[in-house]
Amino acid sequence: MSQFALFGKRRFAPFFCTQALAAFNDNAFRNALLMLVAFQLGLDDHAASLYTNLAPALFIVPFFLFSATAGQLAEKFEKTRIIRWVKLFEILAMVVAAAGFITHHVALLLVVLFMMGVHSTVFGPIKYAILPQALKPGELVGGNGLVEMGTQLAMLIGMIAGNELMRVAGVGPWLASGATIGVAVVGYLASRAIPPAPATAPDLTLNWNPFSETARVIGITHADRAVWNAVLGISWFWFFGTVLIAQLPIYTRETLGGNGSVYTLVLTLFSVGSGVGALLCEKLSSRRVEIGLVPLGAFGLTVFGVDLYFARHGISATRGLDWLAFLHGAGSWRIVLDLTLIGMFAGLYVVPLFAFVQARAPREKLSRIIAGNNIMNAIFIVAAAGFGLGLYALGLDAAQIFLGAALLNVLVAAYIFTLVPEFIMRFITWVLVNTLYRVRAEGGQNIPEEGPALLVCNHVSFMDPLLLMANLRRPVRFVMYYKIFNVPLLQFVFRTAKAIPIAGQKEDPQVLQQAYDAIDAALADGEVVCIFPEGALTRDGDMAPFRPGVEKILARRPVPVVPMALRGLWGSMWSRRDSTLQRSRLPRRFRARVELVVDAPVSPEHASAASLEARVRELRGDMA
Structure with missing residues (x-):
């Protein structure tokens, strides 16, 4: 049976729709906010820069504060009920966002951004812990591939929708508000169809201290060395992806000489490539949790990350090219191929790691391990921002930063695979x-x-x-x-x-x-x-x-x-x-x-x- 047959199963389809719509709304709201602040409020460069740099921090802070608590809740209580409460919270957040969009109240919108961070923090441990309960072992890789594909495409469409809706003259804030509220409501309705997912640790005693519980969750995640290193591998994926996505606007403008349509194109290439790689995992692994694909994915990230630098670097002599003019330029199709294959190998890299954690971790601790993974992801995302800013301050351009990340990927992958030879062993076997x-x-x-x-x-x-x-x-x-x-x-x-x-x-x-x-x-x-x-x-x-x-x-x-x-x-x-x-x-x-x-x-x-x-x-x- 193909993995796409899962779309006909109630145990998967409503959950897939719920999580994809959540990913859409996260990105639609954030990009609408950035469009409003950067281009429509008439703020000076200093104020606009302050808000645009504060926004990612406000979204990521809840992962540090509440991930451990979210992991406990997902273990102790029935997961579907929590999902429905989370979706109701999203509707409330989008209503508040509408007030902020329409009145141009930036402080209120930043509060909503924090609320959406809380939404993602609570939903995260459930998102990956519910799959082993809903899917058969032979469906786990295919299901994760579909979720990763759906997430990437929903994020891409959400980013584009948030930008384009807010740009509509006169009614942009109203359109963005209506779309995000509507998507939140549809997401809640989809969640109503998710079958029950019983608590895996109903007798768990909740610890409401976020600091001590965070330390305990990290300890649980670290207990199994193979799981811990898979978590580090997933977090490295977020590091690499954050560096890439953060530099793409500058890379598009300075290196490719493109306008906003070229930026949309390169985002699309990366997202579609990631979706294709995620879907290929089931075929290449014959529906098994095959961590032998992880070294293959790491190898591809480095090879095509390095080639992206050599395909074109330095400052472009032209500016303002649209996507069609860019594609007609010399060497552009090599860049298209590199970006697509970076995305594809990213999918091959991360999907088996998620499936491995789900299959290897004890069922009664899985949500807390996913919460620990989210904490590590947040740390690596912050580190990626520092990495990019540091290299930019040293005078490196976007293409050189891509090259640095691709070469660093060799060292990180070698470290992880040396600690857990099982990855290389499975790769050789595969x-x-x-x-x-x-x-x-x-x-x-x-x-x-x-x-x-x-x-x-x-x-x-x-x-x-x-x-x-x-x-x-x-x-x-x-x-x-x-x-x-x-x-x-x-x-x-x-x-x-x-x-x-x-x-x-x-x-x-x-x-x-x-x-x-x-x-x-x-x-x-x-x-x-x-x-x-x-x-x-x-x-x-x-x-x-x-x-x-x-x-x-x-x-x-x-x-x-x-x-x-x-x-x-x-x-x-x-x-x-x-x-x-x-x-x-x-x-x-x-x-x-x-x-x-x-x-x-x-x-x-x-x-x-x-x-x-x-x-x-x-x-x-x-x-x-």
Whole structure:
């Protein structure tokens, strides 16, 4: 099923509309306010600059003050009810904004800006914490992609609408007021259709002290190193995006020589690119939470950020070009491509990170972790403003600031990926598997979503663990022959994935015993373990008898057993059909079509080596 089918589901569509309309109104109001202050009130440059620089600060302050409290509320109470109260608050804010627009009362509008910051602060933890409750695991990446796409496009349309409505002579304030109030009302009506999302921690004791609770929320977010570094990755996305968006007006005017229509064009390119990248995540990840896309996204941000600088930098000799004249200029299409691809790789970067946090974080703490993420986002946004202002004060132009951010992205990404090698491990796995094979997987839903399970599979090639790793939704501990475990390059992948090396009794009884102990400990911790009961790669394409090790594991730790079969790997890269010399050349079945079939779990009391072997043979069929 395509991710777009979610638009036909009540558990997703009303929420999608609610959050997209909220993103629209945030940006429509803010841009209408900036248009009014900068161009229509007749303020001097000093006063206009004061208000335009104060506006972002007023919007971001509530994230520091109230995020921790918002996270608690989202855990303790039913989420849909909170969403409806938040939307009513938005209607009130837009009514007050209308009074400010019509009377040109700037101070009142700044109060509304603070109110909208509170609105976004409270809505944020719910926005991402409600998705795992509403969506199935296989829908999580696609749902996040749709939300990110919807947010980007709603922000873009909101910015354009806020500017254009306020520019209409004579009635601009009335039009902007009517539009924002109308959108707020429609958003509230959409929220009425969102199904209930029960509280995940109803017994939570609320701490109303924002400072101590902020410290506690940051501590909860920091507890899992992988989640914490994913949060840092998301916050870096906001840093990079803030630097880019903040410099775009200057870049448009000074470097591209364009007018407001060119500014709208470059915003559109970035937003559409982000939406496309977000939507691609489901296809590229095969509906799994695939953090291997994150390094790919980081790589693209740097490559095309650097190319954007080399495409055009310095001060343009012309000024006031409209978008059509800009597109006809020399080298303009390279800039168009760079901006679009920066947006696309930004989508590939951030969507898997959000899905990873949602999938990995404990459900009863997820809202508070999202609140912690919002606090870190706010810190990075403020840092991005300081970064841009600092480099501008040093005399760098917008294109040079883009270059600085792109190069800094290399250092930040390397830091995060060094701390959590799982990102690079998944990237290597994703690249290898998707380069060498075309995989069709079915039955993945048969693997239990929680708790321990033992997976058993036929063993055809050296790449079997990577193929399974890339196509199973839950993290899996693989038990593998110690000589395969020590294959150069792949050893990094296997160690990072916490694979368990095993040897035969006659080869190394100590390694064998350590393997059994590690398997038992993993199952006791509720993990999924995968073994290849044949004990070795097939040498003739046929399955060998299953060894009794599986029965020893179940006797020590009775857990559900999931039979699986790999089809079509015999004769592909790294099977034993070819000699070592043949494998060193381009294999005969490069990009082989292979299949993975996952059967329903078998209870431990009905699982024996012989019965499991028979079931795997049946699943494999004639496709060796």
